[in-house]
Amino acid sequence: QVQLQESGPGLVKPSETLSLTCTLSGGSISTYYWSWIRQSPGKGLEWIGYIYNTGRTYYNPSLKSRVTISVDTSKNQFSLKLTSVTAADTAVYYCARGLVTYYYGSGIYYHDYWGQGALVTVSS
């Protein structure tokens, strides 16, 4: 059974770097793609970015200058770093597994497994 678990500090000071790790169990991180998604309190889901098993990354343009996603295949983990955080970055951060299937040549990209989420509060 695939399981994802986020871990990292729950409190980060303004202007510092938010760092989270997602650990995969029950599968291999060497396949599929791996995403970070966040949800500010009382708000909707916001896609942050993803990394392919090749190491190629794609980021939300609104966060691109501050985000880095990396993968450590030896530990079956992938990570998120978000620099220069402000109170607006306070959110529940989710990691998720991304899958690709094809229908008549069209790619279908979706997230089938999600972590339980990690609340990160930005405050001094």
Added chain:
Amino acid sequence: SSDLTQDPAVSVALGQTVGITCQGDSLRNYYANWYQQKPGQAPLLVIYGKNNRPSGIPDRFSGSSSGNTASLTVTGAQAEDEADYYCNSRDNSGTEVFGGGTKLTVL
């Protein structure tokens, strides 16, 4: 990235049918996926692609699309279907986007 637009709230009488829509330019080229989220829980995939349900998702959930609009239909809504629903897709630049979410109330 492209935007996906959803109605903020929809309601349905118990046992009736309801549709939730999602509009955006990216949907002309990419299928939408639909996620259900209940309070305090992680999102749960209910529909992906043209109209595919993951294992364990009741067949009262179905998806469709036309042009720039994707729809999630709940046929015979149950009390446990009350939740927030989010659509999601990729766009041509390889980035992803979520709709703003629709709060479904079952009366």
